Amino acid sequence: MSIYGAFDISGSGLRAQRVRMDAISANLANQRTPGFKQVMVEFAAGDPAANSPFGVHVSAIERVPAFSGEFGTVERGTEADLADGLADGRAPLPQFNYVQAMTDGIEAVRAYEANIQALDATRSMIDSAIRVLA
């Protein structure tokens, strides 16, 4: 691993948590969007982009069709209208769990901060190593 390759591990963690936060934001923004399927991000160990066993990557982004039982009006013939197979100008509203979304959001932010700290630690080590030569 090169000296700057050391940043790839924490960088992969930052990327993964950002994608997770994007998914949470999308779910939050679309909580009253008829036909919207919630987005769920899955992580797996390793960083294929850097060809490294270390780090993390987003292995899957899934759409979860969990609906609340309420319906909203949509344009007839659109994908959202056809989602429930009825094509009647109505589409189910997503089931939204505030507690889970907020908890996931806090977790993502904390994990992001942890990766920033790890990145800063690595930078500090490289800085010290360079000072040996100076």
Next chain:
Amino acid sequence: MQQGGITSTGSTPFLQRLMQFAWQRNTLLQDAAANLDTPGHKPLDVRPEAFQAAMKAARARQTGGGTPVVRGSGIFADTRDIGFSAEGIRLRPEASHENLLFHDDNDRNLERVMQHVAENVLTFRLASELFRREHDLLRSAIRERP
């Protein structure tokens, strides 16, 4: 690389090994931080005590005692957790099982990981600073002036 004479005596080889160890361990700690939310991930680590024991044995060899090195490099003998070579060290980390398992089968412990990151970076900085001062001393001796 170990060379006879100036760089293989005193604390220099130990400081080199300590920096190599801290650098390698930083990779493992970064991996643990990156995988805090990865289902099924078990963070890998090497106990600093294992490294300290290896250094203690090497110090005994440097001063004329201790057991001879069967596998390793110079005065540094391989242990179960750490392999030594002229180019550097190779860690053989193990998964820690010191934490309660979460429902996603991850063995995370954020506080512990961040504590280890902080300790590890300070260890590296201490070793590099001591290493630098030792070399400054050497440079002064070569120049014959402070």
